[in-house]
Amino acid sequence: MTIREQFTVPKKFNTVAMALMAIGILAVIGLYITTHGCKGTEEEKHLSDARFWASLLQNSVFFLLVVNASMFFICATTLAWGGWQMSFRRVPEAISAVVPVIGVITLAILLSIAFGSNHTIYHWTDAEHVKHDTILNFKKGFLNKGFFAVVSVLTVVLWSVLGWKMRQLSRSLDEKPLPNLEENKKYIWKNTIWAAMFMIVFALTVMSSIPWLWLMSIDAHWYSTMYSWYTFASTWVSGIAVIALFVVYLKNNNYLELTNEEHLHDLGKFMFAFSVFWTYLWFSQFMLIWYANIPEETTYFAPRAQGIYKGIFWMMFVINFLAPLLLLMRRSSKRNYTTITFMSLLIIFGHWLDFFQMVFPGPSPNHVPVLIYDFCIALGFAGLIMYVTGRALSKAPLLAKNHPFVKESVIHHT
């Protein structure tokens, strides 16, 4: 079997990516004009401005966490000394190369919201308000601009640097194969150490502090320790969906000869399992609050599950839970390229809606914003991911052929 190692980005691929990015930029401009054109009271203007920033916040944070989930995938499989993913490992590697790009965009958005004069989204940034707000005063040590800025910047830098290190380790073998077993063992061990470092950073950020800072602090009075896990589940399953989409795309273009339906089956299993996992976490968070029925806790779910955002909640329930549960349950559907593509798109959309639910009821409590602009901005980010991932894919061979575990992936069987 001849293996086409070098991916060249098709013209059409880049055209589509560019078109999507253009749609995104136009949507940002359009949204800015519509939200800043109105004349009204000071408060109305603030709400309208917050609508604009909330949209950017939702999209940038969602897509940043989704592409970062690719590096989590690599590090988790590396730590488990798994070999099955080796035949397509360059795909998540390429996706994780988007982290610095979207990271910079996200940081710019986050810092402008935190340091801006409009405190509608993060009302803990309003020093006057915090003074006579007992709860926020108590949380001052965590929720303050300085801490927010430092932790956010540090997080994105660490993700980017450690991700870059993992990619370097993988590519260092392309030119010079390892001579003997000892060297192979050493190489795996080095990979393990770096993956563990990434994992520690990941655990301290995505799985704990970062969603609290970036998303939960929109409802600053409310808190839930499960929130970060639940956010992680959401982005992790979407991250797997993104990997699956790129794998299917490359397969359709006659690349990735060694990847077959066995590997797709495992990706499908991940999508199935973590969809259920997401539902489990969502419900666990909900049920405790529903049972205790304490007003300061129920404020979070009142608008989302029962109030005006109820429609989106039920849509999410169907897309993120019922559809994956029923459509991905069968073995044959997990091995089918069409089903996996369809389900990937559906899952990404569903969890994007989930992030919509996390962000918008805070700054827009009285009406549900029309989703058109937000969706177009999401398309822009999708275009950006396509463009940068395509470039990264074309820079390195598609198969890490000298990695000690490649054979495991070739004979992989589910």
Next chain:
Amino acid sequence: MGQSPFIKKFITGNFYDEAVLFPAVKKVRRAGYRIHDVFTPFPIHGLDKAMGLRDTSLHTAGFIYGITGTATAVGFITWALTVDWKLNFGGKPFFSLPAWIPIAFELTVLFAAVGMVLTFCYLCQLAPFVKKDHFNPRSTDDTFVMALECTDKTNESDAIKFLMDAGATDVQVQYKETGWWLGRYDKDTMRFEKKKEEVAAH
């Protein structure tokens, strides 16, 4: 070879290596012999595929058991707490679905798990105190045992020679009474997928 329909004849062979077993399975199937089963001390990846076994329907059964569990839990709690014995829990409505989901979940898992274990035992004809016949006791220790089923058309000495050429050792001819506990292979026509290759007549 007129023999009783209740007695079946098998030819068994031992294999010591997966690398020999897999090509042997392929060769035997291509030659048109019917593999009754291959007994191994541990699961071997890909052997089911090589033998052309159809997918198990155990998971379909599991799904049905799971649904039954969910329905039982939701149905019973609904009946108990809205019809039979209404209780006021913290002012919540009598019909409060969120509170029932954990129990519905547990019962789904319980029904699916127990049901699948029992179904698995039935499909493999396993039960306490039942002695299963597995042709060669070494299949529980260190060798892979392939059992060919002889039909009226099978030439015994040809088959033995074929098996030995394919790498089998300790080739034996065994007679077994068909019965429930042996596995109802005589009625199980779906056991093997439809063979795609042309089969040579024996």
